[in-house]
Amino acid sequence: MISYISEEEVNVLKERGSRTIFLADCQSFYTSVEKADNPTYQHKPLVVAGDPALRSGIILAACPLAKKLGISTAERLGEAVKKCPDLIIVRPRMQHYIDVSLKITEIYNEYTDLVEVFSIDEQFLDMSGSLSLFGDPVSIASEIQQKVLAQTGVWIRIGMGPNKMLAKTATDIWAKKNDSGIFLLPASDIATLLWPQPVRLMFGIGSRMERHLERLGLYTIGDIARTPLPRLQDRFRSHFGKQSNIQAEVLWRTANGIDHSPVKPETFETPPKSIGHMMTLPRDYLRPSEVETVLLELTEEVCRDSRRKGYMGDVVTVSCMCSPFESPTGFSRQMKLPDPTNNTNKIYKAVKEIFYKFWGRMPVRRLGVSLSSLMDAETYQVSFFEDETRARSLEKVTDSIKERYGNAAIVRASSLTHVGQALERSRKIGGHYK
Secondary structure, three states, rough: OOOOOOOHHHHHHOOOOOOEEEEEEEHHHHHHHHHHHOHHHOOOOOEEOOOOOOOOOEEEEOOHHHHHHHOOOOEEHHHHHHHOOOEEEOOOHHHHHHHHHHHHHHHOOOOOOOEEEEEEEEEEEOOOHHHHHOOOHHHHHHHHHHHHHHHHOOOOEEEOOOOOOHHHHHHHHHOOOOOOOOEEHHHHHHHHHHOOOOOHHHHOOOOHHHHHHHOOOOOOOHHOOOOHHHHHHHHHHHHHHOOOHHHHHHHHHHOOOOOOOOOOOOHOOOOOEEEEEEEEEEEEEHHHHHHHHHHHHHHHHHHHHHHHEEEEEEEEEEEEEEOOOOOEEEEEEEEEEEEEEEHHHHHHHHHHHHHHHHHOOOOEEEEEEEEEEEEEEEOOOOOOOOOHHHHHHHHHHHHHHHHOOHOOOOOOOHHOOOOOHHHHOOOEEEOEEE
8 A cells, every 4th residue: 555645744854854963961960060079969869059048049950869859940949948858958159060061062072063052051963974983873972971971970861863953852852761861863753753742742832832732632742743834823823813823833843843953053152132130139129229239230240241242232121020029010121322332330320210210119129231232342433532431441441350350359339338249249150159
């Protein structure tokens, strides 16, 4: 009996590609690093968490033993300790984690020069040109896995497929679950392996979207993949509205394993759309002078980052979240400046104007400042009035001092008061301790 497939199905098979892509994921990365550095932690439940005395006291990472006890990432530390009184709690060491991640990247670069950082613990590797040098995909994955373990103490899981989406899927659904930590998902096995899986396991699907899809009668990944795209878009429009065509196509392409995106080592060289900083305050701030101190500190960080990266911007955004914790209120508003700038005083003036226009005098628990609509600082013709030149020279000097001696080397007097957070933030990277 001859079996025929439609022209659309033929096109799908062509579009899946024939590359060999790995997605390498570090198991419970932060906790793995801590256990590698301290073998006495090896067989004990351990979490990496923020300061329990502050609002940052949440679980950043939990080891597999802790997860078996019901402890999860983003859980409050107090709740986790109730589940496991003997839980080992380690404060994060972000700079060390970054260094280990870079070491792992160096190992990957021994096998291919096409390595794309997806996150601190996940990286894509395009191995298409390396198979003739190192062997078959599974053997290469096993060799990389053992080398990373030997040199860093971190266990990695590797999913493999003909494109980035299928490699990511292979990692999340299978490699993270099996004993070997390795799984190959070829395009020929999508129908038998991937399509029977429930929609909640598909990349980009959360619990809310899962419920929406079930209302449309789409329970498995195959239900989405086998629905012709025009029909799927019609069903999405009837359920989500007329602007949902792109969303339907993204899910349809994901379910069918279609992804043309290349592995790009220069991912982080892409110009940013905005530069911003945000922080949760150690307590509710009520007085304007308290809030202004933190707003100025955030503005300084944003402007310093902008100058260091060589950008100016003319759109300033201020975000604020207010208590109570159970039902917070707040705002996020922006202002367009007459000219692009990265001058701290100019941007701080706009920040205060935005804040006081929209603040309802509620207790402030989180603040954020960002600069967007960025452009190259070297190509924009700035004013050469004396005060402008003096301000730029002063900021250049303070930037160089901080670059050489650290962010805490020079701070404003207001940051040394009990409400200032600059010294505390200087001890952190990305909001977590170095």
